[in-house]
Amino acid sequence: MIKTSINNISDIGDDFVANIKNDVIISHRYKQEMPLLKIRLEHGHDELIIEFTSKLLGDDMIYLINQSNIRQCLDNINALGCCHLAVDAILNEAEVLRCDVTRDVLCSDISKISNYVATHIKNNKKWVCKQYQQNGVVLENVVSTARCKKRLTIYDKHKELSKSRNRDYLNGLSAKSAVEDFYKDKIRFELNLNSKEQIRKNLNVEETTLVKVLAACGNPILNILDEVLCQPVSCEEVQGLSLRDYERLAFLREHDNDLQKVEMKVRSLVSCNTSINKTMKPYRELLGRLNQNISVISFPALLKEPA
Structure with a gap:
Protein backbone atom coordinates (compact mmCIF):
# COMPACT_ATOMS: atom_id res chain seq x y z
CA MET A 1 0.00 0.00 0.00
CA ILE A 2 1.48 3.35 -1.06
CA LYS A 3 0.45 6.95 -0.48
CA THR A 4 1.12 9.95 -2.69
CA SER A 5 -0.40 13.32 -3.65
CA ILE A 6 -3.90 13.36 -5.07
CA ASN A 7 -2.45 15.46 -7.89
CA ASN A 8 -0.89 12.27 -9.27
CA ILE A 9 -4.20 10.89 -10.54
CA SER A 10 -6.54 12.13 -13.26
CA ASP A 11 -9.26 10.95 -15.65
CA ILE A 12 -11.19 9.13 -12.94
CA GLY A 13 -13.75 6.81 -14.55
CA ASP A 14 -17.27 5.82 -13.65
CA ASP A 15 -16.01 2.74 -11.79
CA PHE A 16 -14.97 5.00 -8.91
CA VAL A 17 -17.58 5.33 -6.17
CA ALA A 18 -17.95 8.78 -4.64
CA ASN A 19 -18.50 9.30 -0.93
CA ILE A 20 -20.63 12.43 -0.61
CA LYS A 21 -21.43 14.29 2.60
CA ASN A 22 -23.47 17.49 2.72
CA ASP A 23 -23.24 17.73 -1.08
CA VAL A 24 -19.44 17.65 -0.89
CA ILE A 25 -17.38 14.79 -2.34
CA ILE A 26 -15.22 13.49 0.51
CA SER A 27 -13.53 10.62 -1.30
CA HIS A 28 -13.51 8.38 -4.36
CA ARG A 29 -12.91 4.64 -4.19
CA TYR A 30 -12.14 1.97 -6.76
CA LYS A 31 -11.81 -1.75 -6.06
CA GLN A 32 -11.28 -4.93 -8.03
CA GLU A 33 -10.77 -8.32 -6.43
CA MET A 34 -8.57 -10.23 -8.88
CA PRO A 35 -5.92 -9.13 -9.26
CA LEU A 36 -6.40 -7.10 -6.10
CA LEU A 37 -6.38 -3.36 -6.70
CA LYS A 38 -7.72 -0.65 -4.41
CA ILE A 39 -7.49 3.06 -5.16
CA ARG A 40 -8.69 5.71 -2.73
CA LEU A 41 -8.74 9.48 -3.17
CA GLU A 42 -9.09 11.45 0.07
CA HIS A 43 -9.89 14.94 -1.18
CA GLY A 44 -9.74 16.65 2.20
CA HIS A 45 -6.30 15.27 2.95
CA ASP A 46 -4.77 15.54 -0.53
CA GLU A 47 -4.02 11.81 -0.45
CA LEU A 48 -3.99 9.14 -3.13
CA ILE A 49 -3.68 5.64 -1.67
CA ILE A 50 -3.07 2.64 -3.90
CA GLU A 51 -2.97 -1.00 -2.78
CA PHE A 52 -2.04 -3.92 -5.02
CA THR A 53 -0.29 -7.30 -5.08
CA SER A 54 2.19 -8.99 -7.41
CA LYS A 55 -0.71 -10.56 -9.33
CA LEU A 56 -1.07 -7.15 -10.96
CA LEU A 57 2.07 -8.07 -12.92
CA GLY A 58 0.23 -10.85 -14.77
CA ASP A 59 2.66 -13.30 -16.36
CA ASP A 60 5.51 -11.61 -14.45
CA MET A 61 3.97 -12.22 -11.02
CA ILE A 62 6.64 -14.85 -10.33
CA TYR A 63 9.21 -12.06 -9.95
CA LEU A 64 7.25 -10.39 -7.13
CA ILE A 65 7.21 -6.60 -6.79
CA ASN A 66 10.71 -5.13 -6.88
CA GLN A 67 12.76 -2.16 -8.07
CA SER A 68 12.79 -3.43 -11.64
CA ASN A 69 9.05 -3.90 -12.13
CA ILE A 70 7.34 -1.35 -9.88
CA ARG A 71 6.87 0.90 -12.91
CA GLN A 72 5.21 -2.00 -14.71
CA CYS A 73 2.69 -2.28 -11.85
CA LEU A 74 1.66 1.35 -12.26
CA ASP A 75 1.63 1.11 -16.06
CA ASN A 76 -0.68 -1.90 -15.79
CA ILE A 77 -3.08 0.14 -13.67
CA ASN A 78 -3.14 2.81 -16.37
CA ALA A 79 -3.79 0.09 -18.96
CA LEU A 80 -7.03 -0.82 -17.16
CA GLY A 81 -8.48 2.53 -18.24
CA CYS A 82 -10.14 3.28 -14.89
CA CYS A 83 -7.89 6.31 -14.31
CA HIS A 84 -4.54 7.80 -15.27
CA LEU A 85 -1.62 7.78 -12.85
CA ALA A 86 1.37 10.12 -13.08
CA VAL A 87 3.84 7.23 -12.91
CA ASP A 88 7.10 9.19 -12.67
CA ALA A 89 5.80 11.43 -9.91
CA ILE A 90 4.48 8.48 -7.91
CA LEU A 91 7.78 6.61 -8.19
CA ASN A 92 9.66 9.66 -6.93
CA GLU A 93 7.26 10.85 -4.23
CA ALA A 94 5.25 7.91 -2.85
CA GLU A 95 5.73 6.45 0.60
CA VAL A 96 4.89 2.92 1.69
CA LEU A 97 2.22 2.50 4.36
CA SER A 234 22.15 -32.03 17.24
CA CYS A 235 22.26 -35.73 16.37
CA GLU A 236 24.16 -36.49 19.58
CA GLU A 237 21.23 -35.16 21.63
CA VAL A 238 18.58 -37.49 20.22
CA GLN A 239 19.93 -40.96 21.01
CA GLY A 240 17.44 -43.18 22.83
CA LEU A 241 14.89 -42.55 25.56
CA SER A 242 15.73 -42.26 29.24
CA LEU A 243 13.45 -42.73 32.24
CA ARG A 244 13.10 -38.95 32.41
CA ASP A 245 12.11 -38.97 28.73
CA TYR A 246 9.29 -41.42 29.46
CA GLU A 247 8.04 -39.16 32.23
CA ARG A 248 8.06 -36.21 29.82
CA LEU A 249 6.37 -38.33 27.18
CA ALA A 250 3.48 -39.05 29.53
CA PHE A 251 3.20 -35.33 30.22
CA LEU A 252 3.14 -34.60 26.48
CA ARG A 253 0.47 -37.20 25.80
CA GLU A 254 -1.65 -35.88 28.67
CA HIS A 255 -1.69 -32.56 26.82
CA ASP A 256 -2.29 -33.97 23.31
CA ASN A 257 1.36 -33.41 22.28
CA ASP A 258 0.47 -29.72 22.11
CA LEU A 259 3.47 -27.69 23.25
CA GLN A 260 1.33 -24.64 23.88
CA LYS A 261 -0.82 -26.61 26.34
CA VAL A 262 2.30 -28.10 27.91
CA GLU A 263 3.85 -24.68 28.40
CA MET A 264 0.69 -23.29 29.97
CA LYS A 265 0.69 -26.18 32.46
CA VAL A 266 4.42 -25.80 33.16
CA ARG A 267 3.96 -22.10 33.88
CA SER A 268 1.28 -22.94 36.44
CA LEU A 269 3.63 -25.35 38.23
CA VAL A 270 6.94 -23.46 38.38
CA SER A 271 8.02 -20.22 40.02
CA CYS A 272 8.02 -16.94 38.13
CA ASN A 273 11.83 -16.92 38.19
CA THR A 274 12.11 -20.20 36.28
CA SER A 275 13.45 -20.04 32.72
CA ILE A 276 10.52 -21.28 30.62
CA ASN A 277 12.70 -21.62 27.53
CA LYS A 278 15.15 -23.88 29.40
CA THR A 279 12.35 -25.91 31.02
CA MET A 280 10.52 -26.43 27.74
CA LYS A 281 13.63 -27.39 25.75
CA PRO A 282 13.55 -31.13 26.65
CA TYR A 283 9.87 -31.35 25.67
CA ARG A 284 10.53 -29.75 22.29
CA GLU A 285 13.48 -32.04 21.64
CA LEU A 286 11.55 -35.13 22.68
CA LEU A 287 8.56 -34.31 20.52
CA GLY A 288 10.87 -33.54 17.63
CA ARG A 289 12.64 -36.90 17.70
CA LEU A 290 9.40 -38.84 18.18
CA ASN A 291 7.85 -37.28 15.09
CA GLN A 292 9.57 -38.84 12.10
CA ASN A 293 8.24 -36.11 9.80
Whole structure:
Protein backbone atom coordinates (compact mmCIF):
# COMPACT_ATOMS: atom_id res chain seq x y z
CA MET A 1 0.00 0.00 0.00
CA ILE A 2 1.48 3.35 -1.06
CA LYS A 3 0.45 6.95 -0.48
CA THR A 4 1.12 9.95 -2.69
CA SER A 5 -0.40 13.32 -3.65
CA ILE A 6 -3.90 13.36 -5.07
CA ASN A 7 -2.45 15.46 -7.89
CA ASN A 8 -0.89 12.27 -9.27
CA ILE A 9 -4.20 10.89 -10.54
CA SER A 10 -6.54 12.13 -13.26
CA ASP A 11 -9.26 10.95 -15.65
CA ILE A 12 -11.19 9.13 -12.94
CA GLY A 13 -13.75 6.81 -14.55
CA ASP A 14 -17.27 5.82 -13.65
CA ASP A 15 -16.01 2.74 -11.79
CA PHE A 16 -14.97 5.00 -8.91
CA VAL A 17 -17.58 5.33 -6.17
CA ALA A 18 -17.95 8.78 -4.64
CA ASN A 19 -18.50 9.30 -0.93
CA ILE A 20 -20.63 12.43 -0.61
CA LYS A 21 -21.43 14.29 2.60
CA ASN A 22 -23.47 17.49 2.72
CA ASP A 23 -23.24 17.73 -1.08
CA VAL A 24 -19.44 17.65 -0.89
CA ILE A 25 -17.38 14.79 -2.34
CA ILE A 26 -15.22 13.49 0.51
CA SER A 27 -13.53 10.62 -1.30
CA HIS A 28 -13.51 8.38 -4.36
CA ARG A 29 -12.91 4.64 -4.19
CA TYR A 30 -12.14 1.97 -6.76
CA LYS A 31 -11.81 -1.75 -6.06
CA GLN A 32 -11.28 -4.93 -8.03
CA GLU A 33 -10.77 -8.32 -6.43
CA MET A 34 -8.57 -10.23 -8.88
CA PRO A 35 -5.92 -9.13 -9.26
CA LEU A 36 -6.40 -7.10 -6.10
CA LEU A 37 -6.38 -3.36 -6.70
CA LYS A 38 -7.72 -0.65 -4.41
CA ILE A 39 -7.49 3.06 -5.16
CA ARG A 40 -8.69 5.71 -2.73
CA LEU A 41 -8.74 9.48 -3.17
CA GLU A 42 -9.09 11.45 0.07
CA HIS A 43 -9.89 14.94 -1.18
CA GLY A 44 -9.74 16.65 2.20
CA HIS A 45 -6.30 15.27 2.95
CA ASP A 46 -4.77 15.54 -0.53
CA GLU A 47 -4.02 11.81 -0.45
CA LEU A 48 -3.99 9.14 -3.13
CA ILE A 49 -3.68 5.64 -1.67
CA ILE A 50 -3.07 2.64 -3.90
CA GLU A 51 -2.97 -1.00 -2.78
CA PHE A 52 -2.04 -3.92 -5.02
CA THR A 53 -0.29 -7.30 -5.08
CA SER A 54 2.19 -8.99 -7.41
CA LYS A 55 -0.71 -10.56 -9.33
CA LEU A 56 -1.07 -7.15 -10.96
CA LEU A 57 2.07 -8.07 -12.92
CA GLY A 58 0.23 -10.85 -14.77
CA ASP A 59 2.66 -13.30 -16.36
CA ASP A 60 5.51 -11.61 -14.45
CA MET A 61 3.97 -12.22 -11.02
CA ILE A 62 6.64 -14.85 -10.33
CA TYR A 63 9.21 -12.06 -9.95
CA LEU A 64 7.25 -10.39 -7.13
CA ILE A 65 7.21 -6.60 -6.79
CA ASN A 66 10.71 -5.13 -6.88
CA GLN A 67 12.76 -2.16 -8.07
CA SER A 68 12.79 -3.43 -11.64
CA ASN A 69 9.05 -3.90 -12.13
CA ILE A 70 7.34 -1.35 -9.88
CA ARG A 71 6.87 0.90 -12.91
CA GLN A 72 5.21 -2.00 -14.71
CA CYS A 73 2.69 -2.28 -11.85
CA LEU A 74 1.66 1.35 -12.26
CA ASP A 75 1.63 1.11 -16.06
CA ASN A 76 -0.68 -1.90 -15.79
CA ILE A 77 -3.08 0.14 -13.67
CA ASN A 78 -3.14 2.81 -16.37
CA ALA A 79 -3.79 0.09 -18.96
CA LEU A 80 -7.03 -0.82 -17.16
CA GLY A 81 -8.48 2.53 -18.24
CA CYS A 82 -10.14 3.28 -14.89
CA CYS A 83 -7.89 6.31 -14.31
CA HIS A 84 -4.54 7.80 -15.27
CA LEU A 85 -1.62 7.78 -12.85
CA ALA A 86 1.37 10.12 -13.08
CA VAL A 87 3.84 7.23 -12.91
CA ASP A 88 7.10 9.19 -12.67
CA ALA A 89 5.80 11.43 -9.91
CA ILE A 90 4.48 8.48 -7.91
CA LEU A 91 7.78 6.61 -8.19
CA ASN A 92 9.66 9.66 -6.93
CA GLU A 93 7.26 10.85 -4.23
CA ALA A 94 5.25 7.91 -2.85
CA GLU A 95 5.73 6.45 0.60
CA VAL A 96 4.89 2.92 1.69
CA LEU A 97 2.22 2.50 4.36
CA ARG A 98 2.08 -1.31 4.42
CA CYS A 99 3.87 -4.07 2.57
CA ASP A 100 4.55 -7.81 2.55
CA VAL A 101 8.10 -9.08 2.44
CA THR A 102 7.85 -12.28 0.42
CA ARG A 103 10.19 -15.12 -0.50
CA ASP A 104 9.35 -18.17 -2.62
CA VAL A 105 11.72 -21.08 -1.94
CA LEU A 106 12.07 -24.53 -3.45
CA CYS A 107 10.72 -27.15 -1.04
CA SER A 108 8.32 -29.99 -1.79
CA ASP A 109 7.02 -30.71 1.72
CA ILE A 110 5.08 -27.98 3.50
CA SER A 111 4.14 -30.41 6.29
CA LYS A 112 7.79 -30.85 7.24
CA ILE A 113 8.26 -27.10 7.63
CA SER A 114 4.91 -26.67 9.40
CA ASN A 115 5.67 -29.42 11.93
CA TYR A 116 9.16 -28.10 12.54
CA VAL A 117 7.94 -24.55 13.18
CA ALA A 118 5.13 -25.73 15.47
CA THR A 119 7.50 -27.77 17.65
CA HIS A 120 10.42 -25.33 17.90
CA ILE A 121 8.80 -22.15 19.24
CA LYS A 122 10.90 -20.69 22.05
CA ASN A 123 8.04 -19.19 24.03
CA ASN A 124 4.42 -20.13 23.39
CA LYS A 125 3.27 -17.32 25.63
CA LYS A 126 4.79 -14.73 23.29
CA TRP A 127 4.16 -16.49 19.97
CA VAL A 128 1.35 -18.68 18.64
CA CYS A 129 1.43 -21.03 15.69
CA LYS A 130 -1.83 -21.62 13.83
CA GLN A 131 -2.81 -23.72 10.86
CA TYR A 132 -3.19 -21.77 7.62
CA GLN A 133 -6.00 -23.03 5.36
CA GLN A 134 -4.79 -26.65 5.74
CA ASN A 135 -1.86 -25.53 3.62
CA GLY A 136 0.75 -24.20 6.03
CA VAL A 137 1.14 -22.25 9.26
CA VAL A 138 0.92 -18.71 10.59
CA LEU A 139 3.23 -17.36 13.28
CA GLU A 140 1.86 -14.41 15.28
CA ASN A 141 3.16 -12.62 18.33
CA VAL A 142 0.82 -12.09 21.26
CA VAL A 143 0.47 -8.31 21.62
CA SER A 144 -2.32 -5.90 22.48
CA THR A 145 -1.51 -3.16 19.96
CA ALA A 146 -1.79 -3.48 16.20
CA ARG A 147 1.40 -1.50 15.52
CA CYS A 148 3.42 -4.17 17.35
CA LYS A 149 1.75 -7.11 15.60
CA LYS A 150 4.04 -9.45 13.67
CA ARG A 151 2.68 -12.09 11.30
CA LEU A 152 4.62 -14.59 9.21
CA THR A 153 2.68 -16.97 6.97
CA ILE A 154 4.33 -20.05 5.47
CA TYR A 155 2.35 -21.96 2.85
CA ASP A 156 2.43 -24.00 -0.34
CA LYS A 157 2.09 -21.38 -3.06
CA HIS A 158 1.21 -23.87 -5.81
CA LYS A 159 -1.73 -25.23 -3.81
CA GLU A 160 -2.90 -21.72 -2.96
CA LEU A 161 -2.74 -20.69 -6.61
CA SER A 162 -4.78 -23.76 -7.58
CA LYS A 163 -7.77 -22.70 -5.49
CA SER A 164 -11.01 -21.83 -7.30
CA ARG A 165 -10.75 -18.12 -6.48
CA ASN A 166 -7.62 -17.92 -8.67
CA ARG A 167 -8.95 -19.94 -11.61
CA ASP A 168 -10.26 -17.07 -13.73
CA TYR A 169 -7.11 -15.06 -13.10
CA LEU A 170 -4.85 -17.92 -14.21
CA ASN A 171 -6.96 -18.59 -17.28
CA GLY A 172 -6.44 -14.98 -18.31
CA LEU A 173 -2.65 -15.27 -18.35
CA SER A 174 -0.90 -15.83 -21.65
CA ALA A 175 1.82 -17.82 -19.85
CA LYS A 176 -0.49 -19.76 -17.52
CA SER A 177 1.45 -23.05 -17.80
CA ALA A 178 4.79 -21.35 -17.15
CA VAL A 179 3.43 -19.64 -14.02
CA GLU A 180 1.93 -22.88 -12.70
CA ASP A 181 5.14 -24.78 -13.42
CA PHE A 182 7.21 -22.12 -11.64
CA TYR A 183 5.24 -22.52 -8.42
CA LYS A 184 5.42 -26.31 -8.28
CA ASP A 185 7.25 -27.31 -5.08
CA LYS A 186 7.44 -23.66 -4.02
CA ILE A 187 6.85 -22.66 -0.40
CA ARG A 188 6.05 -19.01 0.24
CA PHE A 189 7.25 -17.10 3.31
CA GLU A 190 5.21 -13.92 3.70
CA LEU A 191 5.92 -11.37 6.42
CA ASN A 192 3.28 -8.65 6.88
CA LEU A 193 4.59 -5.20 7.81
CA ASN A 194 1.53 -3.19 8.77
CA SER A 195 2.94 0.19 9.78
CA LYS A 196 5.69 2.59 8.82
CA GLU A 197 7.39 1.87 12.15
CA GLN A 198 7.51 -1.85 11.36
CA ILE A 199 8.80 -1.16 7.86
CA ARG A 200 11.62 1.03 9.16
CA LYS A 201 12.61 -1.45 11.85
CA ASN A 202 12.40 -4.68 9.85
CA LEU A 203 13.88 -3.34 6.62
CA ASN A 204 16.44 -1.17 8.41
CA VAL A 205 15.52 1.99 6.51
CA GLU A 206 15.31 5.54 7.85
CA GLU A 207 12.55 6.56 5.43
CA THR A 208 9.55 4.65 4.13
CA THR A 209 9.66 6.18 0.67
CA LEU A 210 8.92 3.76 -2.14
CA VAL A 211 12.46 4.12 -3.47
CA LYS A 212 14.10 3.36 -0.11
CA VAL A 213 11.83 0.43 0.73
CA LEU A 214 12.35 -1.32 -2.60
CA ALA A 215 16.12 -0.82 -2.30
CA ALA A 216 16.27 -2.24 1.24
CA CYS A 217 18.68 -5.11 1.87
CA GLY A 218 18.66 -7.77 4.56
CA ASN A 219 16.48 -10.73 5.36
CA PRO A 220 13.72 -9.76 7.82
CA ILE A 221 11.97 -13.13 7.40
CA LEU A 222 15.05 -14.96 8.67
CA ASN A 223 15.34 -12.44 11.52
CA ILE A 224 11.79 -13.27 12.63
CA LEU A 225 12.49 -17.01 12.50
CA ASP A 226 15.65 -16.48 14.56
CA GLU A 227 13.60 -14.55 17.09
CA VAL A 228 10.84 -17.15 17.35
CA LEU A 229 12.43 -20.57 16.88
CA CYS A 230 14.89 -22.60 18.95
CA GLN A 231 18.15 -23.83 17.51
CA PRO A 232 17.92 -27.31 15.94
CA VAL A 233 18.85 -30.31 18.06
CA SER A 234 22.15 -32.03 17.24
CA CYS A 235 22.26 -35.73 16.37
CA GLU A 236 24.16 -36.49 19.58
CA GLU A 237 21.23 -35.16 21.63
CA VAL A 238 18.58 -37.49 20.22
CA GLN A 239 19.93 -40.96 21.01
CA GLY A 240 17.44 -43.18 22.83
CA LEU A 241 14.89 -42.55 25.56
CA SER A 242 15.73 -42.26 29.24
CA LEU A 243 13.45 -42.73 32.24
CA ARG A 244 13.10 -38.95 32.41
CA ASP A 245 12.11 -38.97 28.73
CA TYR A 246 9.29 -41.42 29.46
CA GLU A 247 8.04 -39.16 32.23
CA ARG A 248 8.06 -36.21 29.82
CA LEU A 249 6.37 -38.33 27.18
CA ALA A 250 3.48 -39.05 29.53
CA PHE A 251 3.20 -35.33 30.22
CA LEU A 252 3.14 -34.60 26.48
CA ARG A 253 0.47 -37.20 25.80
CA GLU A 254 -1.65 -35.88 28.67
CA HIS A 255 -1.69 -32.56 26.82
CA ASP A 256 -2.29 -33.97 23.31
CA ASN A 257 1.36 -33.41 22.28
CA ASP A 258 0.47 -29.72 22.11
CA LEU A 259 3.47 -27.69 23.25
CA GLN A 260 1.33 -24.64 23.88
CA LYS A 261 -0.82 -26.61 26.34
CA VAL A 262 2.30 -28.10 27.91
CA GLU A 263 3.85 -24.68 28.40
CA MET A 264 0.69 -23.29 29.97
CA LYS A 265 0.69 -26.18 32.46
CA VAL A 266 4.42 -25.80 33.16
CA ARG A 267 3.96 -22.10 33.88
CA SER A 268 1.28 -22.94 36.44
CA LEU A 269 3.63 -25.35 38.23
CA VAL A 270 6.94 -23.46 38.38
CA SER A 271 8.02 -20.22 40.02
CA CYS A 272 8.02 -16.94 38.13
CA ASN A 273 11.83 -16.92 38.19
CA THR A 274 12.11 -20.20 36.28
CA SER A 275 13.45 -20.04 32.72
CA ILE A 276 10.52 -21.28 30.62
CA ASN A 277 12.70 -21.62 27.53
CA LYS A 278 15.15 -23.88 29.40
CA THR A 279 12.35 -25.91 31.02
CA MET A 280 10.52 -26.43 27.74
CA LYS A 281 13.63 -27.39 25.75
CA PRO A 282 13.55 -31.13 26.65
CA TYR A 283 9.87 -31.35 25.67
CA ARG A 284 10.53 -29.75 22.29
CA GLU A 285 13.48 -32.04 21.64
CA LEU A 286 11.55 -35.13 22.68
CA LEU A 287 8.56 -34.31 20.52
CA GLY A 288 10.87 -33.54 17.63
CA ARG A 289 12.64 -36.90 17.70
CA LEU A 290 9.40 -38.84 18.18
CA ASN A 291 7.85 -37.28 15.09
CA GLN A 292 9.57 -38.84 12.10
CA ASN A 293 8.24 -36.11 9.80
CA ILE A 294 10.34 -33.53 11.60
CA SER A 295 13.95 -33.24 10.53
CA VAL A 296 16.41 -30.44 11.11
CA ILE A 297 15.66 -27.52 8.80
CA SER A 298 18.28 -24.89 8.08
CA PHE A 299 16.32 -21.72 7.45
CA PRO A 300 19.46 -19.69 6.65
CA ALA A 301 20.16 -22.11 3.79
CA LEU A 302 16.52 -22.25 2.72
CA LEU A 303 16.12 -18.48 2.77
CA LYS A 304 19.54 -17.57 1.37
CA GLU A 305 19.61 -14.45 -0.73
CA PRO A 306 18.94 -15.21 -4.41
CA ALA A 307 21.85 -14.92 -6.81
